[in-house]
Amino acid sequence: MSIYVAEKFQNLKEITGSILTINEKMSSFHKKLVDAFLSQVRYERKFLVLKDKTLYEHFIMAKNDFDQYYNGLVSLTDSHQMKNLLENIRQSHDHYEEVFSKEIELLRDGQSYPEDLYMQEKEKAINETMDGLKEIKTYTENRTYEKIKQLGEAGADARRVALIMTVSYLIFGIAVSIFITRSITRPLKIMRKKTSEVAAGNYSGNLSLTSPPEIGKLAKDFNFMCNKLKEIDKLKSDFLSFMSHELRTPLTSIKEGSTLLLEGVGGEVTEKQKRLLTIIREETDRLIGLVNSLLDLSKMEAGMMTYNYAYEDISHLINKAVIALEPISESKDIRLEREIENDLQRVKIDSDRILQVLRNLLGNAVKFTPKGGHIKISARAIDKAVEVSVSDTGIGIPKENLHTIFNKFQQASNKSPDIVKGTGLGLAIVKHIINAHGGKIWVESEPGHGSTFTFVLSA
Ligand SMILES: Nc1ncnc2c1ncn2[C@@H]1O[C@H](COP(=O)(O)OP(=O)(O)O)[C@@H](O)[C@H]1O
Numbered sequence: 272m273s274i275y276v277a278e279k280f281q282n283l284k285e286i287t288g289s290i291l292t293i294n295e296k297m298s299s300f301h302k303k304l305v306d307a308f309l310s311q312v313r314y315e316r317k318f319l320v321l322k323d324k325t326l327y328e329h330f331i332m333a334k335n336d337f338d339q340y341y342n343g344l345v346s347l348t349d350s351h352q353m354k355n356l357l358e359n360i361r362q363s364h365d366h367y368e369e370v371f372s373k374e375i376e377l378l379r380d381g382q383s384y385p386e387d388l389y390m391q392e393k394e395k396a397i398n399e400t401m402d403g404l405k406e407i408k409t410y411t412e413n414r415t416y417e418k419i420k421q422l423g424e425a426g427a428d429a430r431r432v433a434l435i436m437t438v439s440y441l442i443f444g445i446a447v448s449i450f451i452t453r454s455i456t457r458p459l460k461i462m463r464k465k466t467s468e469v470a471a472g473n474y475s476g477n478l479s480l481t482s483p484p485e486i487g488k489l490a491k492d493f494n495f496m497c498n499k500l501k502e503i504d505k506l507k508s509d510f511l512s513f514m515s516h517e518l519r520t521p522l523t524s525i526k527e528g529s530t531l532l533l534e535g536v537g538g539e540v541t542e543k544q545k546r547l548l549t550i551i552r553e554e555t556d557r558l559i560g561l562v563n564s565l566l567d568l569s570k571m572e573a574g575m576m577t578y579n580y581a582y583e584d585i586s587h588l589i590n591k592a593v594i595a596l597e598p599i600s601e602s603k604d605i606r607l608e609r610e611i612e613n614d615l616q617r618v619k620i621d622s623d624r625i626l627q628v629l630r631n632l633l634g635n636a637v638k639f640t641p642k643g644g645h646i647k648i649s650a651r652a653i654d655k656a657v658e659v660s661v662s663d664t665g666i667g668i669p670k671e672n673l674h675t676i677f678n679k680f681q682q683a684s685n686k687s688p689d690i691v692k693g694t695g696l697g698l699a700i701v702k703h704i705i706n707a708h709g710g711k712i713w714v715e716s717e718p719g720h721g722s723t724f725t726f727v728l729s730a
């Protein structure tokens with residue numbers, strides 16, 4: 272663009288310069304031509320009066336000057352009209368000289384001749400020549416003016432073209448940059464979404480992005496990574512369920528063995544032995560619980576868990592769960608309150624599994640509520656469904672953990688050291704069970720003030 276404009280203006284400058292020099296030369300030649308002609312006329316007149324030979328020589332010199340300047344003007348001529356004008360001058364000038372030559376011849380012969388007639392004839396030729404010269408002057412002036420006008424127009428044209436080109440380049444540039452930016456941000460957005468999915472546990476590597484090539488390659492690597500993650504995740508689940516399975520039988524034997532020993536089947540048991548055997552049985556119970564949770568979860572994740580659905584009254588299940596938990600809550604001096612609406616409609620559930628849900632939620636509430644706290648479990652009917660919620664006045668859950676605690680092995684960061692360390696499997700199982708029932712579960716919590724877990728089961 273800049274080169275174009277610079278070239279255009281250089282052109283204009285050259286043309287302007289050439290117009291100026293040619294114009295200058297022409298007007299100078301013209302002036303000299305007029306002077307030479309006037310000198311010729313002057314010497315001719317003087318010669319006729321004085322008949323002096325030197326005057327005639329001066330006349331001839333002026334004539335030579337005239338011819339020289341005339342030829343100079345002819346060499347600068349570039350138009351037909353100018354040529355015609357010069358031709359006219361040539362003719363009338365030749366005629367003037369012709370008449371004068373004849374007059375000289377007659378004078379030399381000493382003949383008498385009609386001087387007045389000759390005078391008139393010359394006068395006419397002189398006037399014609401002078402008129403022609405004047406015309407040439409006006410003509411060159413007009414021509415110059417016209418050329419300058421054309422130059423001005425050409426300049427304006429160049430300016431317009433430059434402006435249009437600049438604007439078009441600008442629009443084109445913006446369009447191209449928008450296109451390029453979009454072609455990068457769009458696949459990046461898709462990748463960001465996919466990354467969140469992977470973070471949420473969906474490892475299917477099905478990103479299909481081909482352009483731009485760098486991102487296409489990145490997407491390919493990303494898919495590869497997803498598939499690897501999927502494989503590793505499966506390996507881990509398989510390993511866990513295998514281990515759990517293998518552990519369950521020996522653990523059950525240990526539990527049975529310690530129970531039998533406690534009952535005195537193996538002989539007299541001292542008080543100290545009883546205490547140790549009780550610890551063994553309790554710890555074995557805990558391990559069996561863990562193994563069962565792991566097995567349950569891997570079954571649920573594989574979609575192999577079977578559910579026995581029936582229409583049940585959920586309030587019975589709530590009572591059962593609360594009663595089972597009362598001894599622990601009493602020992603921690605926690606008030607356990609029930610608020611169940613009358614005539615709750617029956618819902619289609621697997622009562623063993625929902626009982627497991629209630630036990631987990633209430634168990635967590637008791638575990639994470641300090642001494643002297645308060646737990647409330649309520650059930651109410653909402654539009655063709657039953658909503659159950661468990662609220663406590665416990666330690667609460669920090670905001671940054673709220674969306675992960677339903678994932679397996681995930682625990683909140685605000686544990687105090689006196690809380691027995693869990694496994695982080697309970698809520699994952701709860702979520703699986705509620706999902707299998709087509710229900711919904713969520714949590715609201717205020718750290719330091721308590722949490723409320725709520726689930727909805729439709730009728
Ligand atoms: N009622 C609650 N009050 C405070 N934190 C809770 C409550 N229920 C669950 N949590 C948090 O969620 C985590 C996951 O719970 P869960 O899956 O039952 O695992 P676990 O009880 O084995 O730790 C807990 O470790 C705890 O940090």
Ligand SMILES: [Mg+2]
Nearest residue numbers: 635693697698
């Ligand atoms: Mg728990």
